[in-house]
Amino acid sequence: MMPFDLVIVGAGPAGLRAAVEAAAGGLSVMLVDEGREPGGQIYRGSESGAFAGTAKLGPDYAAGAVLAAAFRASGVQALFGATVIQIEREADGSFCVSVATGHDKAVVIRAKVVIAATGAQERPFPIDGWTLPGVMTAGAAQTMLKADGVVPDGPVVLAGTGPLLYLLAAQYAALGVAIDTLLDTAAPGNWRRALRHVPGFLASRYAFKGLGLLCKALAATRIIRGVEAVAAIGDTRLSAVAYRKGATERTIPAHVLLLHHGVVPQINLTWSAGAQHRWNAARLAFEPVRDASGQTDVPGLFIAGDSGGIGGAQAAEAEGALAAFGVLRMLRGTAGDDDRTERQWRRRLAVSLRGRAFLDALYAPRQSHLSPPDDVIVCRCEEVTAGDIRKAVRRGAMGPNQVKAFTRAGMGPCQSRMCGLTTVAIIAAETGQSPSDIGHMRLRAPVKPVTVAQIASLSDTGERSAVD
Amino acid sequence: MFRRLVEPAGHVTVTIDGRPFSVAAGETLSTAMLLAGFAGLRRSARLGRERGPFCGMGVCFDCLVTIDGAANRQACLVRVRDGMAVQTGTRLAALADTVPE
Numbered sequence: 001m002m003p004f005d006l007v008i009v010g011a012g013p014a015g016l017r018a019a020v021e022a023a024a025g026g027l028s029v030m031l032v033d034e035g036r037e038p039g040g041q042i043y044r045g046s047e048s049g050a051f052a053g054t055a056k057l058g059p060d061y062a063a064g065a066v067l068a069a070a071f072r073a074s075g076v077q078a079l080f081g082a083t084v085i086q087i088e089r090e091a092d093g094s095f096c097v098s099v100a101t102g103h104d105k106a107v108v109i110r111a112k113v114v115i116a117a118t119g120a121q122e123r124p125f126p127i128d129g130w131t132l133p134g135v136m137t138a139g140a141a142q143t144m145l146k147a148d149g150v151v152p153d154g155p156v157v158l159a160g161t162g163p164l165l166y167l168l169a170a171q172y173a174a175l176g177v178a179i180d181t182l183l184d185t186a187a188p189g190n191w192r193r194a195l196r197h198v199p200g201f202l203a204s205r206y207a208f209k210g211l212g213l214l215c216k217a218l219a220a221t222r223i224i225r226g227v228e229a230v231a232a233i234g235d236t237r238l239s240a241v242a243y244r245k246g247a248t249e250r251t252i253p254a255h256v257l258l259l260h261h262g263v264v265p266q267i268n269l270t271w272s273a274g275a276q277h278r279w280n281a282a283r284l285a286f287e288p289v290r291d292a293s294g295q296t297d298v299p300g301l302f303i304a305g306d307s308g309g310i311g312g313a314q315a316a317e318a319e320g321a322l323a324a325f326g327v328l329r330m331l332r333g334t335a336g337d338d339d340r341t342e343r344q345w346r347r348r349l350a351v352s353l354r355g356r357a358f359l360d361a362l363y364a365p366r367q368s369h370l371s372p373p374d375d376v377i378v379c380r381c382e383e384v385t386a387g388d389i390r391k392a393v394r395r396g397a398m399g400p401n402q403v404k405a406f407t408r409a410g411m412g413p414c415q416s417r418m419c420g421l422t423t424v425a426i427i428a429a430e431t432g433q434s435p436s437d438i439g440h441m442r443l444r445a446p447v448k449p450v451t452v453a454q455i456a457s458l459s460d461t462g463e464r465s466a467v468d
Numbered sequence: 469m470f471r472r473l474v475e476p477a478g479h480v481t482v483t484i485d486g487r488p489f490s491v492a493a494g495e496t497l498s499t500a501m502l503l504a505g506f507a508g509l510r511r512s513a514r515l516g517r518e519r520g521p522f523c524g525m526g527v528c529f530d531c532l533v534t535i536d537g538a539a540n541r542q543a544c545l546v547r548v549r550d551g552m553a554v555q556t557g558t559r560l561a562a563l564a565d566t567v568p569e
């Protein structure tokens with residue numbers, strides 16, 4: 001089988017722009033995405049979703065249709081509804097990309113170079129009762145809105161911190177969907193810490209967008225700021241939300257609770273591929289180490305967009321272009337006939353990253369929410385509590401891999417996506433070490449559970465197995 | 469719990485736990501199940517508690533269901549098809565069919 005010049009993982013703004021620029025440069029490109037169509041998280045459903053072709057979700061969302069059309073016009077081959085479970089660099093420097101294409105099928109795609117543009121996931125917000133049906137993330141509710149045109153019914157509460165929480169509130173408000181209460185859990189001191197980033201923020205596009213958003217959501221919604229604790233209450237499903245602010249404790253009836261704690265890079269795939277990752281103390285997340293084109297210390301493995309560090313959709317698109325130019329230079333010795341375009345994308349990247357530091361500081365979660373009380377479940381898969389993890393640390397489990405072995409936290413099918421960062425935060429609080437010294441639980445391929453039939457189908461086709 | 473804001477172009481029929489439901493063509497399975505009143509889709513591994521869709525984007529694995537006999541599929545990553553048969557209530561320990569690492 002002839003290898004592709006380039007395999008791109010992820011069809012968000014980063015992956016789509018990378019595909020368009022790489023194809024324009026004459027490369028053979030294959031793009032793989034778990035979703036059903038181009039768009040990624042921000043532009044989910046912009047081709048065939050409930051609001052495709054409308055401006056009802058705002059001008060940012062409408063931009064997705066334009067990018068998706070450019071991608072379709074590029075003629076790049078794509079595999080949708082397919083999950084990349086492993087990226088492996090061979091001895092000859094090329095890559096084997098293992099892809100689960102169905103519950104009983106998997107294929108290996110060979111590539112000279114890989115761009116991982118797998119985006120972000122929401123940072124876990126572990127609270128009492130967050131495993132109850134009826135409790136979801138704000139991102140999940142927003143995905144239901146974009147893909148299927150479905151919204152919460154009955155009393156709905158939003159809780160947490162981060163621009164996306166307010167964006168969802170604003171999108172609901174614009175559509176006439178009533179929100180009962182928004183519980184803002186950002187620490188009150190965030191404003192002071194964010195102040196020194198105000199100049200950058202005012203120079204950014206977020207300033208205008210941000211204020212417009214807030215006003216819209218504020219007018220329509222009851223917002224309670226400075227909330228110190230949130231709990232989901234119910235027997236077999238959510239019936240109410242309790243919160244505490246200072247001496248005030250209240251319980252409000254709710255059918256749906258939407259949690260949000262900001263977004264962090266999805267690192268399972270790039271970590272398991274061997275790329276070096278580093279703790280970013282301002283963003284409270286692990287990020288891959290990359291050069292100016294997005295290349296990691298695994299030669300030929302590039303990372304673009306939010307999976308490399310949260311920068312938002314505009315930055316993701318610019319990074320996608322820059323990674324494509326980097327790949328062109330690597331394979332063709334030149335990034336196209338003039339490097340003006342590359343400089344333009346680099347400028348756009350710089351502009352779109354202005355204001356990010358302000359948002360990071362303003363919406364930073366509270367320490368007490370990153371490292372929750374003892375009885376809160378941290379690992380949803382194996383039902384391991386914060387107390388279990390603390391006990392393990394006190395018994396001598398100094399790192400996340402030991403905590404995993406002691407408690408089973410991180411051993412379930414989500415492979416620590418829902419508990420990894422919280423485990424690190426708890427160890428940090430208990431031992432006084434910095435997350436940078438603690439590190440993350442080891443992340444291995446396949447990055448999603450594989451069925452026996454998938455493995456069998458790999459060997460049936462004579463390709464090498466996805467699992468070593 | 470949830471309602472439809474936009475009317476679908478067409479409908480298909482899926483069977484959930486043996487009962488037929490008319491759902492929007494092409495809709496995400498987890499959305500269709502929430503609209504059909506299924507809040508809990510599976511049970512947790514250790515305590516056997518009900519779990520429903522949580523992250524909506526394939527990272528949490530709480531929405532695992534059996535689809536046309538295939539166990540442990542992520543309902544948030546699958547679109548409904550006419551005639552699809554879905555089974556809820558798997559207790560996650562039954563992940564034995566899969567290779568976790």
Ligand SMILES: Cc1cc2nc3c(=O)[nH]c(=O)nc-3n(C[C@H](O)[C@H](O)[C@H](O)COP(=O)(O)OP(=O)(O)OC[C@H]3O[C@@H](n4cnc5c(N)ncnc54)[C@H](O)[C@@H]3O)c2cc1C
Pocket residue numbers: 009010011012013014015032033034035039040041042043060082083084085117118119120121122139140142143164167263266269304305306307312313316317525
């Ligand atoms: C749930 C959610 C909702 C968001 N909504 C907004 C919003 O409304 N507005 C906004 O400004 N920002 C939003 N964001 C922030 C978002 O991260 C950026 O705006 C932007 O989408 C980042 O672009 P990207 O190309 O880096 O990644 P994404 O747009 O996230 O695209 C990544 C793509 O990779 C695919 N993928 C991931 N892993 C694999 C794999 N192993 N195999 C195959 N495919 C894979 C995913 O299916 C996805 O389509 C949201 C983030 C999240 C997590």
